[in-house]
Structures are given as C-alpha cells and as structure tokens.
Amino acid sequence: MSTRFPIRFDWKDLELILALAETGSIAAAAQRNHLVASAVSKRLSDLEQQFGAALVERHARGVRLTPAGEALRARAVHLLDEAHRLQGELQDYASGVTGHVRLFANISAIVEFLPRALAAFRDTYPGIRVELQEQVSADVAQAVRAGVADLGIVSELPHMPDLTFTPFRQDELQLVVPAGHPLAAREQLPFTAALDYPLVGLHANSTLHVRLTREAAQAGRELRPLVQVTSFDAVCAMVAAGLGVGVVPRAATTPYVQSLGLTGLTLSDDWAHRQLCLCTRADTVLSPATHQLFTHLQQTSETATG
CATH class of the missing domain: 3.40.190.10 (Periplasmic binding protein-like II)
Structure with a gap:
C-alpha cells in the first residue's frame, strides 16, 4: 500500500501552473489569475518546498517548467477538467x-x-x-x-x-462509388478490388482506417488514401465529387448515398460485418x-x- 501524504495545494495552485506554462511569465500568470506577482512567487515557492523539487527555472525572458513542473502541469489539466465537470454535474443536481x-x-x-x-x-x-x-x-x-x-x-x-x-x-460496411464508376455494376465485391482506385478515408486514428490498412497489408498492398476526412458524410461528399471510393457503414450513410446519387456496394469480406x-x-x-x-x-x- 502506498503512503498517502496530506494535500497542501489547491485548485488555484494548479491554475497558476497552467498559466505559467502558457505565458512563461510570473507577471502574466499573476494578471491572468487576478493576483500580484509576489503572491504567485510565494505560492510557487511553497509548492516547490512541499514537493522537494523545482517546478520552474528562470531565464532571461521569464520562466519555463522543469520536468517536475511539466509532470504537475499534465496532471493539473486532467484534475481541473474533472473539477469543472464535477461542478457542472452538481449544478445539474441542484436544478432537478x-x-x-x-x-x-x-x-x-x-x-x-x-x-x-x-x-x-x-x-x-x-x-x-x-x-x-x-x-x-x-x-x-x-x-x-x-x-x-x-x-x-x-x-x-x-x-x-x-x-x-x-x-x-452490428453494423455493415459497404463500398460507395460515384455514378458511372467502373465498379458500380458489381453488386458484391471484396475490399481489395477497391484498392485499384483512389480512396477517400477517415482520419488515421480511426478504427476503420486501422482495419482497412491491415486488410490492404494482408493483400500485399499499401493503403494510401487520396483524401482523409473526419466523418462518414464527408466521405460520401468527397466520393460524390469524384475524388475516389470510400468504405462507410450502410445504415449510417444511406441518406447521403441516396441524396448524392452514389452507389452502395456490398463487401464480401467477413470483417465488413x-x-x-x-x-x-x-x-x-x-x-x-x-x-x-x-x-x-x-x-x-x-x-x-x-
């Protein structure tokens, strides 16, 4: 069991650390938090004494956070965000x-x-x-x-x-292609058939992009989207503009497919379900x-x- 020490800092201290990181200046951090510079210096000195580590280092243009200060800043972002969420939740309870x-x-x-x-x-x-x-x-x-x-x-x-x-x-993925596309006449096809054409995809961190990248690699191909966007409706819009073909969920994009005159093709791959x-x-x-x-x-x- 880890040893627990009494907490001797407050939310204002955390806000000051964020202000110091963003402004690089004790005077600017003090102004942002409606304090005088001497009060900020005192709070900073107390924090450093409590933690036994320097949180900032001074240079000609102001201050910068030390590694210990950066660690505190990273935690402070999360803690303050949670504090604001908690405040909002409690206010919700007060309103019914x-x-x-x-x-x-x-x-x-x-x-x-x-x-x-x-x-x-x-x-x-x-x-x-x-x-x-x-x-x-x-x-x-x-x-x-x-x-x-x-x-x-x-x-x-x-x-x-x-x-x-x-x-x-469960959702079903489909390939969408513009009207008149060479693949439009096919009712069903494997995803690898789409790799011969420019692809419109989601951003690199999306689960679908990771899946398509893996499937392309297993087929000995490289997934290189011509365009990457952040939503399925944007994929459909780019496909309608003739920039490529795209893989999207059938139920989520049917209205866009119909309104844009696209053709939705069934993917025969098991992972499409x-x-x-x-x-x-x-x-x-x-x-x-x-x-x-x-x-x-x-x-x-x-x-x-x-």
Missing part, C-alpha cells in the same frame, strides 16, 4: 437532475444507433443527463478504463481483462443512472435484433 452519465462512443454508434436510443431514454428518464462524446474505439476504452467515461460503445478491440464488453449492435459492444470497467459497480442507461441500450439492442 437525478443522475449523470458520461457516455463515450465511436462515430458509427453515434450516427447509426444512438439518436433514437437516447431520445427514448430521455423520455423514460427525463432526470438523467447523458453527456455524449465521440472518440475512436481505442480512446473510448481508455476513457472507460481511466474512469473519465462511465460507459462506452466500441468496435473491434482486443481482449482487455480490466474491461467488460457486452454485445450491443462489425460487432459493436457496450464497454464498462470490470471491477466497478455501475452507478444507478449508468446502470439504467446500460440496461436501456441492451434492451434496444435486443428489440432491434429480435
């Missing part, structure tokens, strides 16, 4: 909210499945506030693991012993509000597949 859930999900889940599911949840539990944030699946899992998210929705992740994955929905999962920490009991949302999403999944 009965629960708060931080839900992180990948873009496929957000576009395809969550709008109706969350609208129905709000109607059933009007007092529970759901804070939804889009992240790639790997970052969703990390947020759940770190306690930043209460619940996540991910796809295609390796086994992680500290997380529990519960099947949620993806399993989305609800992600929770294996060692944590869900809060009542999180448990209610988890159960609601499970039930909507069962209804959709039943």
